[in-house]
Amino acid sequence: MLVLGFPVGPLQANCYVLARGEGEPCVVVDPGQDAVEPLRAQLREHRLTPAAVLLTHGHFDHVFCAGDVCAEHGVPAHVHPADRYMLTDPAAGLGPAGRELFGDGVVFPAPAEVREIADGEVLDLAGMRFEVTHTPGHTGGSVLFGVEAEEGGRLLLSGDTLFAGAIGRTDLPGGDHGRMLESLSTKVLPLDDDVVVLPGHGPTTTIGRERAGNPFLQGLPASDALS
Incomplete structure (x- = not known):
């Protein structure tokens, strides 16, 4: 499996491209602010053709260029319905600070085709199977995308639910x-x-590294229901 990742925009959000190999169809995950040109460079270098855009949540630093990428390649964007409203309003997920940053009435073009995804759904895209896990907290529609690597092992695209040594903030609109x-x-x-x-x-x-050392996970039970 080919996995490419690069930070984009002022907030350095990670945009990812996954494919079975060079010259294959691919999936683009979280094409955020200023993602178009570096994404084009990666697609040219590895001879990849996007089949879909996946969005881990609706914040502008992860979806800003989704409409442009989808239009350029004629592909749909997949997002949880709870975060769909943010695709056209970059300030919606940021509260008053967002209105100051973007101004009132500022919008950006949403993807022409938006497909809503649900917890437990499996997406067959570009020869890969992405399992959707709904993880509200950072936003109401935050999700994880899990995918099996052909070489063995499993990858988890965690968005802003889980970082190395940290978790996503929960004080913005939709956070809890x-x-x-x-x-x-x-x-x-x-x-x-x-x-x-x-x-x-x-x-x-890795999950093991975060289980052992992420201070936000310490003391949490690993269970089917939070006690």
């Missing part, structure tokens, strides 16, 4: 700290230690 803890306890901690985590910001990590 209690739901975040529940998501971490019931959806993240039960995963195998060797699952490789590709987060929305910062370096790659």
Whole structure:
């Protein structure tokens, strides 16, 4: 499997491209602010053709260029319905600070085709199978995308639910700290230690490394329901 990742925009959100190999169809995950040109460069270098865009959540630093990428390649974007409203309003997920940053009435073009995804759904895209796990907390529609690597092992595109040594903030509109803890306890901690985590910001990590050293996970039970 070919996995490419590069940070984009002022907030350095990670955009990922996954394919079975060079010259194959691919999936683009979280094409955020200023992603178009570096994405084009990666697609040219590896002779890849996008088949879909996946969005881990609706914040502008992860979806800013989704409409442009989808239009350029004629592909749909996949997002949880709880975060769909943010695709055309970059300030919606940021509260008053967002209105100051973007101004009133500022919009950007949404993908022409948006497909809503649900917890437990499996997406067959570009010869790969992506399992959707709904993890509300950072936003109401945050999701994880799990995919099996052909060489063995499992990758987890965690968005802003889980970082190396940290978790996503929960103080923005749609955020909920209690739901975040529940998501971490019931959806993240039960995963195998060797699952490789590709987060929305910062370096790659593993579930085992975060279980052992992430201070936000310490003391949380790994269970089917938060007690």
